[in-house]
Amino acid sequence: MPEALDAATLREALAYYDRWLAFNQRYQRVPGVQAALYVDDGVAFGAAYGLADVENAVPLTEQHLFRIASHSKTFTATAIFQLVEQGRVRLDDTAAQHVTELVGTPLGERTVRELLAHAGGITRDSADADWWQLWTLFPDRSQLLAVLRDSGSAVLPENDRFKYSNIGYGLLGLIIEAATGTSYNAFVQTGIVDKLGLTGLGPELDPNRLGEYAGGYSALSYADVRVPIDHVDTRALAAATGFFGNARDLVSYFSAHFPGDERLLSDRSKREMQHPLWTTGEADGPRYGLGLQVTKIGDREYFGHAGGYPGHITKTFTDGERRLAISVLTNAIDGPATQLAEGGLKLIDLAGSKERGEATGLDRFAGRYASLWGVTDFAVLGGRLYVIDPTNADPAAEPQTLEVDGDKLRVTSGSGYGAYGEAYAFTFGPDGAVESIRGSSGLSMQPVEKFALPDRVTVAQ
Template identity: 50%
Template sequence: MTTTPEAPEVPTALTAPQIADLRAALPYVDGWLAYRRWRERVPGVQAAVWFDDALQLSSAHGLADEEAGAPLTTEHLFRIASHSKTFTATAVLQLVERGALRLDDPVGQHVPRLAEAGSRLADATVRELLEHGAGVIRDGLDGDYWQHGRPFPDEAELIEMLLDRGDKAPAGAGFNYSNLGYSLLGLVVAAVSGRSYGDFVTESIVEPLGLRHTGPEWDESRADEYAAGHSGRHVSQTRVRLAHVDTRAMAAATGFYGTASDLVRYASAHFDGDERLLGEHSKRLAQREAWQSDASQPESAHYGLGFVIDRVGGHRVVGHSGGYPGHITRTLFDPALGLAVSVLTNAVDGPATALSSGVLRLLDLALEPAPPGLATRASSSGVDPARFTGRFAGEFGIVDVALLGENLVALHPSGADPVDGMDRLRVAGPDELLIARGNGFGAVGETMRYEFDADGRVSRLRGAGGMSMRPVTELEG
């Protein structure tokens, strides 16, 4: 019988040494992202990490536009799509805190057209819309606006889509993710606030946090700042550039743009103890698990009020992903630990979810105490373990020897999960590492032998199985 290894215990607060370990791990994390972008042949990847009340990593790899060959920067704007739902939920909760509406208000009270038409959606509550429990159809009967087959709907068309078989299930019957439901919430925000949806979220969320590169809708005046969207490679090896368009009445569900660094700053306002946007009670409501996305799958994600709640490693993480024509994105954060990660990609098949989870897995490894006898800080060898680190390749693959916190490990960046299949290493001498723990199909109990040049740089590594591997920088040269 096989057993699943337990997830490492995650701290509930960061100490000064742990913060130092996380910062020291970031160069490797960024190098891993760069390699994964290259291996997956994604045009561009923008990423950011936030902890200790500050932006700790902001990076960009690859191209903003394959056709033009333009390098991606940390200030290129991405369409962050369903991240918009977190902004919409935050706006609704702000209005609740101000006493302007109640979560249990029927939506028809604020959008009377539904009640006038006799739609049962008029009786669904604001809370049910926020948690995708109102039974609203996902995208309507003609969703080709997602493929640029037609414009996104304006307000009049949105209402007609909701009235045309828009109620696919009774309110409260189950979890039914709905972009039209969140678009309807945008109408509620406008009606209650007396402002347009875009103006309200800008004034109540974007501007107070100083998010200079974030907004609720396509901004034609900043067109040159956007990373181009690209098609996927599921039917062709050649990517096609996809245009940015206005999402009109669906901005509350999918219109927002932003950068990774702005998104982790925004996430920090949802950490425990931060009340710049919402009080503690409202944040608890937003981040509690209202529905499970697939009750038949125990590990499937949950949904709160505008936020996805998931597990990565030992973390209970909160956040959202986003899928827009040409951009796939994901932001996740641990509100108790005060740690946030955001990864944005500019292709329909961009692996933003895997990359963001991978970053968190690597940071967790940097926080994890080493097993007995393998803590590098307690080594009596007198050899600096950092001298063995680097990326090495041979005919059969690639391996990263990395020092993350007190863990000296061999990682395999070819896989989506950077920690899966890792070997734990121990310094055995000035030119040798022992593979102390790992999968028995590998070379546990054997050594990795190094050769160094006159400047102390690795010239060759005899890795698992005794096969020669060279530093990747040398192979690339």
């Protein structure tokens, strides 16, 4: 169980997270959202919202598959470390020691370690990468080698700075193939996916399972409606971006990176992967290890990865110390996966931020209520009542805390612009359900399912 979270507190946090995700899928106009949380030794939460196929109104399920894109880099790094442990690859080997076509080229001298850390100074996607908008096919092996042999692909000296490179990870895929004598896809399927017994993960688009994939959709930044985007094979860039998965199996895979779990790697290898080597931008921003992003949220540090594929945006955070992993998968090219995953972690931390409250009967106040100005959530977290704005990107940002006073809830914290010191007055029906609330600011609110707008808002007569 996560540090400072008992079973009841975690249950409350996840119950509200479920409602918050459902709201944000609709509010942010994301076709579909799939999420899962792994805690300690199993999946503690899984859900899906919205549609897998908008045109045919197919509901999204927890079994639908997403293209998880750059999550592939974590599998590639895991495979490299497996080969290191087997003595078939060394982190200080140069690429050309394994991929002989690169002998005598600048990128042939980049080391495996530099490639894993995005420290090789290699072009991100080459000078012509319109495969990312499906104007051309992803490169095959010969095309990837042509990019790698091009002197212009070495855009910076090695170890100059962090320089994210899908081409560099494509090269790691070639190194795995040379070291194992088998294809990249076959090696990671056997050595990682099958070893964990996960059927909802795989290294590349599987044409036999097309009916299981959630459709991908374009953005709203340049159009009023989304259009579907076809799934395509990523070919020689599978090691950088080819993987598919569902949220449940993805968090289960990341659980194998918890300390003490040696199904895939020794703890020594995992520590090396998770150790942050490079800042990726601002000095206090996210960092990068060997195949893993390292991010600080609040006071805690998480490792994991994001993924961006034409039509799908995905994110995973893992806290090895608390044995917790969360994944959120979205099927839009502008999907807010990172925000939605961070929201779950922040709600869990908010629920466990104080000693558990002892008040009873709080659930009768909980729910979502609406006025002309928007919606307000009353949520029970850690045995306490909070007022939360579900439209806020951070659901734990300055939440109002409440104390029960009969059928009123007095505001005991929050901004001075808010309702500190005032109260929400609840009216309950004969069945005990909330009929209405007189808000702390004097506005009336109704349960959101009962709230309806007229054709035109006019002054009451």
